Amino acid sequence: MTIEEFRLQCEKALEACRKESLEVDSLDTLNAFKGRHLGKKSALTGFYQGMRDLSPEEKKTFGQILSDLKTAMTEIYEERLKAIDEQILLAKMAKRKVDITLPGFHSERGTLHPYFKTVREIVDFFVGLGFTVADGPEVETDENNFERVNIPKDHPARDMQDSFSIADGWILRSHTSAVQSRVMKAMEGKEPVKILCPGKVYRRDNDATHSHQFGQIEGLVIAREATFANLLELLTKLLRHLFGEKRAVRFRPSFFPFTEPSIEADISCFECNGKGCSFCKHTGWIEILGAGMVHPNVLRINGYDESLCQGFAFGLGIDRIAMLKYGIDDIKKLYLDDVDFLAQFRKE
Ligand code: DAH
Secondary structure: OOHHHHHHHHHHHHHHHHHHHOOOOOHHHHHHHHHHHHOOOOHHHHHHHHHHHOOHHHHHHHHHHHHHHHHHHHHHHHHHHHHHHHHHHHHHHHHOOOOOOOOOOOOOOOOOOHHHHHHHHHHHHHHOOOOEEOOOOOEEEHHHHOHHHOOOOOOHHHHHHOOOEEEOOEEEOOOOOHHHHHHHHHHOOOOOEEEEEEEEEEOOOOEOOEOOEEEEEEEEEEEOOOOHHHHHHHHHHHHHHHHOOOOOEEEEEEEEOOEEEEEEEEEEOOOOOOOOOOOOOOOOEEEEEEEEEEOHHHHHHOOOOOOOOEEEEEEEEHHHHHHHHHOOOOHHHHOOOOHHHHHOOOOO
16 A cells, blocks of 8 residues: 555545544544544554554654554544533533522521510619529428418418419419528528529419419619618619609509518509500509518528518519510410410511
8 A cells, every 4th residue: 555545545534533533422423433533443443453564764764654544543532532522511501500699598587485585674774783693493491481481371462473383282383482491491591681582473363464384583682781772772663764754653552471571563554654544554654573672580580580681583574574564465475385376576
């Protein structure tokens, strides 16, 4: 074969390769194409095998032409490979298409529950005045809940707090006053005592403003110089802090077994400003809390010398204050986890 004939054959083979390459449209057809033009049974390999019988001189010239052919065919193959890879990638991307015009996911910001907002506000107020927070169990002894706060067995005051009995001598505490005796016992007659105790209490109650479970905050101060005037000033400051500086505050005599004298505190109605409306039952006043000077019996029962020190205590209902502050008409709303209701309290 002359060199010209060989060159022509090579050109034909390259032409066929180029033409067929146009039909390659997948990895499968590409592999078959590679086998046909660069594989063992290809014209190219045939040409290489034919070279064996040539003289060294011919090998050189024929070899050059052959090597150019191989390079050209390999380039065609690689070009197609790149194109197919790109096609595959584009197809994958088309499948996983992201619509950037869709609205994104929005996660709602939560908020502190109105009940705990109220707790925090009151606790912060007292902590600022040097009070510390004390804790007690919700399952309490009859002794701590009643006897040690001067409510002996058969005392009629027990009827006002119809409690849940757990076992003989054990109840669900009916008021946070039970923590008073725990704190006094722990202090072993030492003063000053200046504590605040927020927590859950339980009573057999059920209407729009009462529930079987509610929150109270108990306050207890014992010191040689803790006076009734201190108590009145403290409560006036607290109520104005909670309900506004313009609120009038009044104290009425009352009765609690654990205090003597006992009082209840009212604020002027914030709906009618004291004129009288349905909200305040036409009295102009809204009842807020109970308080008084710690009864000498309570001091004595709990290890204090009533001739050396005195003290005052107060108790307020968290739910009631939250309801008044935020205009909530049913106590159950505080427990129902109704997201629409709670969303109203999102950060002002
Ligand atoms: N324990 C009372 C109640 O549950 C509230 C109370 C009134 C607590 C007067 C006090 C107090 O400490 O001095 O109704």
